[in-house]
Amino acid sequence: MDPLPEHNISGIEYGDRRHFRYAGPPLFDVHAHVTRTKPDTKDALPAEPALDQGETMLAVAEEFGVARIWSMCPPEDIGPLRERFGRRLGFNGPISKKLEEPDDVAYQLLDRFLSAGVDIIKFWGAPRGHDRGLFVDAPWRIEAARRARGAGVRVVMVHVADPDTWFRTTYADAAKFGTKPDQYTRLRRLLEEFTDLRWIAAHMGGDPEHPDHLEELLESYPHLYFDTSATKWQVREVSAHREAVRSLIVRRPDRFLFGSDLVTRHGLPREHYISRYWCHRTLWETTWEGRSPIADPDFTPAPDGLSTPALLGLGLPPNVLAQVYHDNAAKLLG
Numbered sequence: 001m002d003p004l005p006e007h008n009i010s011g012i013e014y015g016d017r018r019h020f021r022y023a024g025p026p027l028f029d030v031h032a033h034v035t036r037t038k039p040d041t042k043d044a045l046p047a048e049p050a051l052d053q054g055e056t057m058l059a060v061a062e063e064f065g066v067a068r069i070w071s072m073c074p075p076e077d078i079g080p081l082r083e084r085f086g087r088r089l090g091f092n093g094p095i096s097k098k099l100e101e102p103d104d105v106a107y108q109l110l111d112r113f114l115s116a117g118v119d120i121i122k123f124w125g126a127p128r129g130h131d132r133g134l135f136v137d138a139p140w141r142i143e144a145a146r147r148a149r150g151a152g153v154r155v156v157m158v159h160v161a162d163p164d165t166w167f168r169t170t171y172a173d174a175a176k177f178g179t180k181p182d183q184y185t186r187l188r189r190l191l192e193e194f195t196d197l198r199w200i201a202a203h204m205g206g207d208p209e210h211p212d213h214l215e216e217l218l219e220s221y222p223h224l225y226f227d228t229s230a231t232k233w234q235v236r237e238v239s240a241h242r243e244a245v246r247s248l249i250v251r252r253p254d255r256f257l258f259g260s261d262l263v264t265r266h267g268l269p270r271e272h273y274i275s276r277y278w279c280h281r282t283l284w285e286t287t288w289e290g291r292s293p294i295a296d297p298d299f300t301p302a303p304d305g306l307s308t309p310a311l312l313g314l315g316l317p318p319n320v321l322a323q324v325y326h327d328n329a330a331k332l333l334g
């Protein structure tokens with residue numbers, strides 16, 4: 001028998017959704033990567049990029065009540081995606097460049113995104129990108145934010161930090177990567193410089209492990225929001241800090257936005273997409289308790305031998321869910 005796949009290592013029945021509770025307006029997923037996809041060309045002939053994975057993902061999204069998705073994709077994908085999926089997709093332009101490239105490369109990329117009509121721009125600045133110059137507050141990014149603002153963009157998404165577990169492993173060399181708290185100095189700098197923009201710090205601000213820190217950020221910066229994306233990370237850490245995260249969202253329901261971080265990839269089975277939306281809805285809206293059905297390489301198996309972390313649903317109240325799932329994104333992104 002084949003081993004069970006990473007998207008369902010506990011052999012769960014994803015068709016069972018009787019525990020879902022939400023019945024409000026449709027969900028908006030503000031953090032995903034719907035792109036055209038093609039096979040790895042290492043051992044195959046180069047192929048035309050295709051929309052079939054996007055087709056599958058959007059069909060699954062619809063099944064889970066997700067009506068609109070903001071996608072990060074290369075600028076050349078926006079036209080074909082928009083033509084095929086219309087208003088079901090909005091776009092977010094990741095602004096990046098290689099270390100040795102002049103700043104103009106980033107500005108030209110920004111211009112392509114702006115003329116394609118993006119609603120958001122994104123600065124990815126995880127510690128593992130720092131040796132490539134990918135700081136969220138690199139001077140060329142600050143200038144890109146100014147130019148985007150001048151062109152009418154009102155929302156910037158940032159990836160600032162990674163899971164606590166990575167700072168004990170991948171990033172253990174604090175002299176090179178900085179500590180996790182160090183990462184937030186750069187975010188604060190941006191928040192203080194651009195008070196007229198709205199900032200979405202991805203992946204629960206990169207710190208679901210410390211709801212008190214998230215609350216302090218929300219209190220200090222009224223133009224800051226968090227998205228709920230990154231399924232394995234949020235399932236593991238939100239469940240581990242269940243009461244604190246729940247009460248934070250209930251106190252600040254206008255500052256959280258639903259996001260999945262789903263990525264289209266050539267050859268992914270439909271159930272991969274199902275697993276992520278199933279886990280998210282189970283986590284936020286239900287009081288389901290069990291093991292996460294998704295393999296999690298960042299989880300240290302417990303002494304009881306369980307190989308995935310607990311998934312403990314927050315059971316957020318309906319009015320809070322309506323804001324997180326729909327209203328906040330509708331307000332911010334129109």
Ligand SMILES: [Zn+2]
Nearest residue numbers: 031032033261
């Ligand atoms: Zn992402």
